Each structure stands twice: as structure tokens, then as C-alpha cells.
Amino acid sequence: MAYSQITSFRDGSGFADRGRLVLARQLAGGVVLCFVVMHLVNHALLIGSVPFADQARRWLALPWRTLPGTILLYGALLVHAGLALWTLYARRTLQMPLAEFLVLVMGLLIPDLLIEHATAMRLTGPLRGVEPSYQMVLKAQWFDNPVRALQQSVALIIVWLHACLGLGRALSASARFRNLRTMLIAAAVLLPVLALIGYADAGREMAHDLHQAEMSQHPPMPAGPVGDRAGATRIDMITTALRIGWVLLIALVLVLRQIRAWMSRGGEIEISYLGGAMVRVGPGTSVLEASRMNGIAHYSVCGGNGRCSTCRVRVLASDAVLPPPNTVEQATLARINVGQDVRLACQLRPEGALTIARLLEPPEARMTQFADTPPSERDIAVLFCDLRSFTALSERQLPYDVVFLLNRYFDIVGNAVAASGGVVDKFIGDGAMAVFGLESDLTEACRAALRCAAMIRHNIGLMNEELRRDMGLTIDVGIGIHAGSAIIGQMGFAGHMTQTAIGDTVNVASRLEGVSKDIGAPIVASHEIMSRQELSADDLAAISVTVRGRATELLVYPLQDEDAARYLEAPSR
Template sequence: MTAATTKPTGISERSLRRTRLASGLIMLVFVSFHLANHALNLISLSAAEAGRLWFIAIWRSPPGTVLLYGAVVVHVALVMRSLYQHRTLVMPAREALQIVLGLLIPLFIIEHVAATRIRFDLAGIEPTYESVIRGLWIDSPANGLRQSIALFIVWTHGCIGVHFWLRYRSWYNKAAPYLLTVAILLPVLALLGFADTGRVLESEPIQSSYGRAVEPAPARHLREARLEDVQTVKYTLYGAFAATLLSVIGLRTRRSWRERIDQIEVRYPGGETVRVPRGFSVLEASRLGGIPHYAVCGGKGRCSTCRVQVIEGVSKLPPPESTELATLKRIGAEPGVRLACQLRPSGDISVVPLLQPSNEGIVPVGSQQTNPGREQEIAILFCDIRSFTMLTEARLPYDIVFLLNRYFAIVGQAVERSGGRLDKFIGDGAMALFGLNGSAEEGCRNALKAAATITHEMERLNEELAGELSMPIRVAIGVHAGPAIIGAMGYGTVKNLTAIGDTVNVASRLETIAKELDATIVVSEPTIRLAGSDTETLESREIAIRGRVEPLRVYIIPQELTVRFV
């Protein structure tokens, strides 16, 4: 059965990951509100109290309570499921850190929940901000320290998760410094607000009780009984968490014991053979056997860098699930090609990793320290000097270098001032990318602006060097917009962000057509349309593009009409 004909059934892994992400974001929003409320203490205790009223109005309302505690239960359940499903604890340090921090959170948070909400709910009183801070700063400073540590763990866990969720978004590099500033300042301001109010209250006599009574003040023995109830609830929560964790560990141990007598072999092209329990993924087998294996996305099926060609055992492979199926369809995988991170063979197999790790030392195997590539709609500009050989014949080498550097400076400055990225110079040609950090529409407008600027600046250069040149320097420019693969590519220190794909090939072809038509700029119809430019006075043609069934309509922009795009 091939990937193209398989239909996934049940709840997909992608859906479960999205649910886990959504539940984590809900809790992170709650923590953010909580920290912001603490930070209001830097203004005044009354401001923090006013903020607390808004906070409880949102999160202690029936919808808010269901949303928050539902997210907690769902997130913990899915984390436990993920912990059980890890067939080996050999994993990248980032994954291990996330798991450790996640398991530490309940150990610290249960005490805080029991000492605040559960305690006051059982006692039938409504706490004030002053009562909470007195309890954590004056009455039980050890508990306050514990909650400060919990704050650091929860916030770090959430921020790491958000970072690895957003790190490959096109806008993230620009937004990352601002997000990092918020990630650092918010907990710092919250701790400063907590400490500042705590010192103030410590220097003042107690003016009020632990809150205003909702019902008649309970008798001393009733308060003590309620305190025992709080301890009971707290230990019940600790016990439930410990029982759940021990159950997962017990199930893993039982599975490992049973799998010792039910193992399969994964054979590699170098002669290596790794024996793993049935149910391990091929990627986990590689990690367990110490065999280098790319997995840029961390083994989540979001990329195809771990893909393998199955040589033996194809007929007995389980069908791909939705996550793997979507990726295989996207790359047009041949029969027998599977994702190592998703393939869990039920019998002995032989595989060949299709991306062979090398000793280049730039892309750490199994790490996430590189840009894995993303598809994005951008505009691409190619520029080249016409008749360059005729222009430079009989000229000294130093003169040619001088001339090229003047030309490269014009192109580079035009691209940068138009918001583009100069990709590379190839001989006397140049390639530039537009729209990497913005919309495709903006990228198309900027590409046309850069093309017009180049032609105008070349006119000025021709006037300046009129007495030195045997013929004017004329350029041919092609601009096309569409989806391209953006990623860091190259070898060793020569590794840069660039673009590949059909859009790049078409843009290069348009630059060649500009030469053939003796035109200054040739722009594809998609580019003109996205840029919102007027085409009434522009000549258009349909041209054949190698590899395309349908012809492509292009617009020819003569030198005198380029001013409209500047």
C-alpha cells in the first residue's frame, strides 16, 4: 500500500499535538495575566487589588474555570501520553529539558493552589492581595520562595515551547527581540512587585484580617478543620500526580520487559544493524544505535530530512498516518520512501537514509540548530549586463573589476533601499529576494521599485563613464513572484539564506527573455497583479517556459516607463 492511497483513521498525531499546544497556550495566557497582576504592585497595593478583581472575574467565572482547568487536565494527560510513547530516552537536550521542567511544575504549583484558592474556598472567605502576600512573604517565606521557583520553571517551560513553535515562522526573527524582552521583563517585574509590597507590609502592623468574610467568621476549631481539609486536598493532588507518573513509568517498564523478547532488526547501508523492540521508530533506532540521522524538525514529521528508502520489508510496513502522509505527498515521495521519525516497522527492514549525514560540521545531526527551510511566496529579481564580453574586451583586468564593482554597488544599494535581500552575484549577474519579512504584495512592489532604480542609476553611470566606455552599459532584468523554498543552504562557512524552486527558475528565464526581446525589464503577470500596478500602457506577451504546460503572460517595461515604479 502506497502513501498516496492510504487514508488515516482515528485522531491523528497532528490533532493531538495541536490540542497539546492549545492547552499549553491557555495556561501560558493565565500565567501572563497572573504575572502582570503581580507587577501592578510596583504601582500600589490598591492597583494590584483592582487588577485582581479583573483577574478573578475572567478566570474564576464558570467559562474561565472550565477553560483553565480543562486545559490543565488535557495538557497533563497528553504530556503523560507523550512520555509513555517515547520508546527511548535518548533525545536532544531541548526535548529532555522540556520534559524535566514539565514534570517539576506540578510539584511546585500544587502547594500554591492549595495555599491560596483551595484554602480560602474551603474557609469560606475571599482573600485580598494583602492577605496573600502576607501569607507568602511574612507568615511562610519558604512557601514564597517555593512559588518564586515555580514561577521561573513555569514561565521558562512555556517560553521554550513558544520559541520552538514559532521559530520557523517568517516573521519570527523580526519579532523575537521584542518577545524576548517581554519574556524577561514580565517575571522580573512580577517578582519585584511581590517583593516590594512584601517589604512594605512587613514594616507595618496588621490592619486587617486575611480577607473580608462572606459568611460569619468561622470559629477557631472550624478554621483548624478547614486547614486539615486543605492538607487533605493537597496530598490528594500530590498522590494523583505521583500515581499517574508512576503508572506511566510502570507501563513503560512493563512494555520494555515484554519487548525484550519481541525485537526487530533495522539494517543500514553501512552494514550496521540495530536491534530494537517492535514499535520503535526508525529514527529512534538510529539514535539508540548511535547512527547519525538528520531530523531537523525534531522528529515531529514536519520536515522530510529524516526520510529513508525502505529496501527490504516494504510489504509488511504499517500504512502512514496523516502527519507522515501529508509530508510524503508534499514532496512527491516515491513508493518505499518513508519518514524515519514516523515509521514504526512491525518486522525486520533494511533502510537507506536519503539525506546522508556528512562531516561538514555545520548541521549537527539530529539537532534543530539550522533553518530547515520553509515555503513562502516571494518576489525574485534577476539582473544581468548585456553583451558583457563585448563591453570588456580590450580592457585591463583592473578596469573590469572597477566597472563590475560600480555595477554591483548600484544593484546592491537599489535592492537594500527597496527592502529586499541581495542573494548572490553570479558573474555579472545578480539575484535578489523580496518579501521575506512581509507580504507578497509588498515584496512585488519593492522588486519593481528596485528594478526601476537600477535602470535609472545605470543611466547615471553611463553618463559618468561616457568617455571611458565603447558602448553604454545596458542591463536586462527579470522579475517573477510565487512560492519558493527559503532556507540556509551551502557548505561550511559559505552557508547563506537563499531560495530555490520553480519561481527562481522562471525569474532567471525572464531575465534571459529580456535580453532576447531587447527590453529593459520583463515582469510576470502574477508579479504585476500582486503589486497592483497599471498595465494598460504596457506591452504583454505569452511565452513558453520550460517545464510548464501553460504559457506565462509577461509584461515588457521599457526604459521610459520605469519611472512609475520608483
């Protein structure tokens, strides 16, 4: 059946709305993340003293000790754990990118790692009549059984890595959070480090004091009342039961996966790829999963979450009505403005034989390298510079002199970019492209790009003094700078992959370098650059220019060398 005959999709009420599952995971994860952050902050306060951290614990734990807080926290934990099991069950294949695999494995490990600590903290009061305290926990973990201290440290790291990876995936598609990336990464590193330092220092100090007390034959330092021994036994039994129950749930999910695979053997769906490949998979398998299960190269930068469009396919024919796009797929397809015959392979789960064409079809060797370093979207500043009238100049000079001039020029550009904290993306003939903001926020990137442009112009002027004296000539360079969102990724072919930036921001920066020649200005900076850098530009005049490839005019600032000097004097942070 031709695709034109199946464009009237039926109602999707029979299909799981993956968008709602994503929302539920994010909401539950957000609640758990708040609890984890407060817990780590409490651990970090151990750097001050154990009594101080204990006092803070009562306040930090107070919201979660109320009935609504308890319901919210344990409800979020159950939802998050349940979704981890559902993710394991729903996948038709366990072949996936490493980062995605680690998130899944950590999600399944975390309940087992935390059950013992959680039950001890929650049930010690009701079953033993003892209010848990840091002194009690540190004694139990650093003195009575130091292996527990190591286990808790490992659990803390795994929980935090899982949370950071999940948060990064949730925020990766949001432009609002890109400028906060540096701050979030700093917090993600600093908070667990401080928590581990506080936990380790307090634990070692308590273990040392208790050992000293034993050596001096004095009674050991009390760590609170002993409490009900029978209550301790009941807590151990509950902990064991919960751990066994969690392992059995995972085992049950794996068994159900096998049963599903066995039951679907008789109703396999045939998926044909334009170019000859054909595979058979069970009902409910996505096209991307079908590719992964059968070793067919298929791009999926976001890991199959419907946030990018690199896995998109064109449906050429189908024997059954296709399920309608879910909310996640609809949002992504709307952004790329494609026809109804284009679908995301990670979200499309056909119910009948299907013929597709991968719209981004990678060679096998290149696919491996691409998967290792997936592209990312970043807000950056881009600088293009180009020698003016170089063709005419090269015709009048000896080839060796031309090579000498180019190397001097490239040396100036490269040193200026490096001194300003940028990266030379590429040299193109007598031009160069530099990128700023790979390791900093956009404000610093814009300021660094302006400083680099001013430095290039200044050093070209110094070079011209030598050239005028020694060779009787001078050179000139035009510069265009623009800021915005771009895709950063590894590009090229097998064995020759390099990191580069692509996108509208790069194209506009290149066009502005041409504008600098048209209007006779050494440097042309876009409004996006000037509005984000910190130095005042009130005394500079902006003009509107037409940029090839854009329907509307662009507001830019032509800068003379004396205008750019202010940025040369402002050192990069």
C-alpha cells in the same frame, strides 16, 4: 520478501493513530493557551493598578469559573499532561534535537511549577472562606516569601516558551499563518514582558509599603481576611500530594520504559541500511528512532513529527506486512507524490526485519551542522539581476578594467539591497541574487524588492554617465522579481555552510531576469509581486509570458525606468 509482495497493507486498527494524538494535543494546548493569554493580560493590567487588575480578573476568570469552563480547562490540562507522559513513554530513545528535548522537559516541569499556585487560587475560597485577590497573592509572594515571586516568574517564562514552541510547531506547516509570523513573534515577546513588568512593579510596591508600615510600627497593610488556618493546612497537604503524585507518575513512566525495553530484548527487529549498516531495536521503534539510537545520520527537519519529508526512506525488503501510514504520514506523502515503497522514517514502526535506503543521506559532519540550523519555509521576494552582453564587453576590455567594472556594479547592487532591507544571497558570475522578507512580512518584502530594482537601475544610469565620459562605454542590467514560498536554510559542505534560498520562487525569479532580456524591459516583476505591494499598478500593463519549466503562462509586468521611479521614491519602512 521483496517489497512488491507486501504492498497490500493490513487494516491499521491495531495501531495508534498518531494523527489523533496530534489533534488532541493541539486542541488541549489551544484551550490552555487561551487561559494563559488571559492570565498574562491580567498580569499586564497590574501596570495600571492592583484594584484595576483585580476588577479585570473577575471578568477574565469568569468563563473558567463556570462548570463547562472548569471542565474544559481541567480536562485540557489533564489531557496535555497525560500526553506529555505518553510522549515520554512512547519514545524508544531520548536522543532528539535540542528544541524537541526542551519542549518535552518543559512539558514535564510545568505541572510541578504550577501546582502550588493553582491549588492556592482554586481551593482558598472553598477551604479557607477567602476570595483570592491580587493583594493577597502579591503579599504572599513578594513580602511573606520573595522566593515564591522568583519561582512564579520563572514558571511564567517556562510556560510561555513551551506554549510558543508548541504553537510554532503546529503552525509551521500552514501557509495561512506565514504572513502573520512577524505579528505573532511581536505578540509573543510583548505579552510576557508586560505581564512580568506589571507583576514585578505591583509586587515591589506592595512589599515596600508593608516594610514601611513595619518600620513605622503601624499595623501592616491588610491583605484580606486571614481565613481558616485549618483550610490553609489542607491546601498545603493537597499541594504536596499532587506534587509527589506527579513525580511518581514520571518515575512510573520511566520504569515502564525500562520494563518494555527488557521485555523486547528477545524480540528485537533487525533494520538494515543500504550501504552496510545494520541495527537491532525493540518492537514499536520507528526507523528514525532506530537511527538516532545507533548514531546513524538521518535528516529530520521537523523533529520527527511527520510534517516534512526529509527523513523519508525507500523500503527495499520486509519480512512482515508494514503497518499502514497514519493520517499525518498520508498527508505528507501525498504532498510529495511518491510511490508506495517510500515511507517516513519517523512514522514507520516495522514489525519484522526491514531493509531500507535513506533517500536523503547526509555525511556525518554535515548532519551536525544541518541539525543546528534546520531549514524553514518562508514567504519571500527574490530579485535576480544580470549584466547584459557582458561576455562581449569583457572581450573588448582589459582584464583589470573588467574587474573594475564588476566591482563597481556589485557595489551598486549590494548597497541597493542593503538600503532596501534585503540580503545578497549570492553573486553568480556577472549576476546577483537578493532575498527580501527574512525579517519582514511579504507586503514589505515585495515593496522593498521593487525599490531595490529601481535603485539599481537609477544608480547604473549614474555610473554610465561616468563610464561614457571616462571609458567610452556603458553597461546595462536586466532584473527579474518574483514572490512566493521558498526554503531558507544552511547549505554547503563542512566548514563552508552559507544561508540560501531554494525552491520554485527562486527559479521563477531567475527565469524572469531572462524574460527581461527577451522582451527588452529593464525590470520584469511577476503578478505576485505587484499584487502584494501597496502602491497602485493600475496604469501598468501586464502580459503573459512563457517561463521555462512551467506548463502554464505567467502574468508579469514589464517596467521601464520611469515606471520603476515611483518605487524609488517610496522609502522602505
